[in-house]
Amino acid sequence: MVVSILIQGALLIIFLAILSFSSDLTVRNAEKIARITRLGEMMFGFLLLAVATSLPEAVVTFSAVSEDAIGISIGNLLGSNIVNLSLILGLIALFKPVVIVKKSLKNISTILFLTSAIPVLLLNVSFPSRLVGFFLIITFFYFSYYLTKRRVSFLKKEFIWKASFTRFLLLFCFGLGLVIISSRIVVVLASNLATQLEIPESFIGATLIALGTSLPELSLSFSALRRKKISLLVGNLIGSNFANLSLLLGLLLLLTGFSITSFGVFSTLVINLLILNIVLWIFFGREKLERFEGLALILLYVFFLASMLGIGITI
Numbered sequence: 001m002v003v004s005i006l007i008q009g010a011l012l013i014i015f016l017a018i019l020s021f022s023s024d025l026t027v028r029n030a031e032k033i034a035r036i037t038r039l040g041e042m043m044f045g046f047l048l049l050a051v052a053t054s055l056p057e058a059v060v061t062f063s064a065v066s067e068d069a070i071g072i073s074i075g076n077l078l079g080s081n082i083v084n085l086s087l088i089l090g091l092i093a094l095f096k097p098v099v100i101v102k103k104s105l106k107n108i109s110t111i112l113f114l115t116s117a118i119p120v121l122l123l124n125v126s127f128p129s130r131l132v133g134f135f136l137i138i139t140f141f142y143f144s145y146y147l148t149k150r151r152v153s154f155l156k157k158e159f160i161w162k163a164s165f166t167r168f169l170l171l172f173c174f175g176l177g178l179v180i181i182s183s184r185i186v187v188v189l190a191s192n193l194a195t196q197l198e199i200p201e202s203f204i205g206a207t208l209i210a211l212g213t214s215l216p217e218l219s220l221s222f223s224a225l226r227r228k229k230i231s232l233l234v235g236n237l238i239g240s241n242f243a244n245l246s247l248l249l250g251l252l253l254l255l256t257g258f259s260i261t262s263f264g265v266f267s268t269l270v271i272n273l274l275i276l277n278i279v280l281w282i283f284f285g286r287e288k289l290e291r292f293e294g295l296a297l298i299l300l301y302v303f304f305l306a307s308m309l310g311i312g313i314t315i
Contacts, residue, residue, distance in 0.1 A: 004196065005193065005196055005197070008189050008192055008193050008196075009193065011185075011189055012186060012189045012193065015182050015185045015186050015189065016182075016186060018178060018182045019178075019179060019182040019186060019215070019219050021178075022175045022176075022178030022179045022182060022219075023175070023179055023216075023219040023220050023222070023223040024175075024223045024226075024227075025171060025174070025175035025178070026172060026175035026176050026178075026179055026220060026223070028171075028227070029168045029169075029171045029172035029175060030172055030232060032164075032168045033165070033168050033169060033172060034232070036164070036165050036168070050235065050236050050237075050238070050239025050240040050242070050243055051239070051240075051243050051247075052176050054240050054243040054244055054247075054248065058248055074249075074252070077244045077245065077248055077249055077252075080214045080240075080244055081115070081241045081244055081245060082271065082275055082301065082304055083214040083218075083301070084214055084217055084237050084240055084241050085237065085241060085275050085279050085297070086275050086297045086298065086300045086301035086304065087214075087218075087297070087298060087301040088214065088217060088218050088221055088237060089237060089279070089289065089294070089297055090293075090294040090295065090296070090297030090298035090300075090301065091218075091294065091298065092221055092222070092225055092233065092289075092294070093289035093290060093291060093293055093294025093297070094291055094294040094295065094298075095225060096225055096230075097288050097289065097290045097291075098230055098233070098234065098288055098289040099230060099287065099288040100234065100287050100288060108234070108238055110143075111143070111238050111239075111241075111242050112238070112279060114139065114143070114242065114245075114246070115241050115242055115245045115246075118136065118245045118246065118249070129253045129256075129257050130253060130254050130257050132250075132253055133249070133250045133251065133252065133253030133254035133255075134250065134254055135250070136245070136246045136247070136249055136250030136253070137246070137247060137250035137251065137254065139246050139250075140242070140243065140246035140247040140250065143242070143246075176216075179216045179219060179220065180216055186215060217236060217237060217240050220233075220236055221233050221236065221237060224236070271300075271303075271304050271307065274300075275297070275300055275304075278296075278297075278300070279297070
C-alpha cells in the first residue's frame, strides 16, 4: 500500500507539472490570437477560453445523466461556479489586485446578474423545467451574439489571415487539450490517494468533483496572472460560469425535464446566489478585487464546504 501511495504521489506531481506547462502554453497562444484578431483578451476569454474550459463540467454533467444521476450534474454545475467565483477569484486577488477596465464593467455586471437570476428560475415550480432550459440556451447564444456583433463586423473588414495565426491556433488547441486531459488525471489520482489515506468520502465529493472540474480555470487563471493578463483571467472565469448556468444547465433541463425540490439543492443555490451577488457588488463599488475581498471570498468558500459537510446534502 505504501508503494502504491508513493507511485500515485509521484504521478500526481508529474501531471501537475504537465498541467502547469500546458496552461502556460494555452495562455500564451490565447494572447497572440486575441492580438491578431483584435478580439480583445476579455472577449476571447469569455467566448472561447471559457467555453473550452467548461468541457470538464460538460463531460461530468452528461456522463451523470447517462447514469441517471442528474442530481450530480446539477450539483457539479453549481459547485463549479462557487469554486470559480469564491476560491479561484479569491486566491488570485490575494496574490495581485484584479482591476476591471471600466468599459468592461457593463458587460461583466450583466453576466453576473444573469448568473445570479438563473438559479431563481429553477426554484419557481410554476415554470416547466424544459421551458426554462430552452430559455437558458437562447440566453447564452443571444448574449454571445450581443457581445460579438460589433467585433465580428470589424473582423470581416480588417482581419487578414496569417500563417502565424494557424500555428497559434493549433498550439492553443493542443495546450487546451493537455489542460483538460491532465486535469482529469490529476483528479483521478488525487481521489485514489484520498481513498487510500481513508479521507471521508463526503469530503472527497464536496471538494474533488467541483474543484476538479474547475482545475482548468484555476490553472489557466494563475498562468494568466503570471503573465499579467488580468482581462483574460476575468473573462475566462465569468464566461465559464455563464456557460455553466446557461448553455450546460439549459441543455440538461431541456433533455431531462429535471425539477429541483431538495432542500440540499436549495441551500446550494442560495449560497451560489449569495457569492455571485457579493462579487457583483464588489465589481460595481470598487472596480477591483484586493486582498481583503480575496480573503472574504475564500472564507465564503470555506463556509460553503462546512455547510456541505455538515448538512450531508443529497440531491
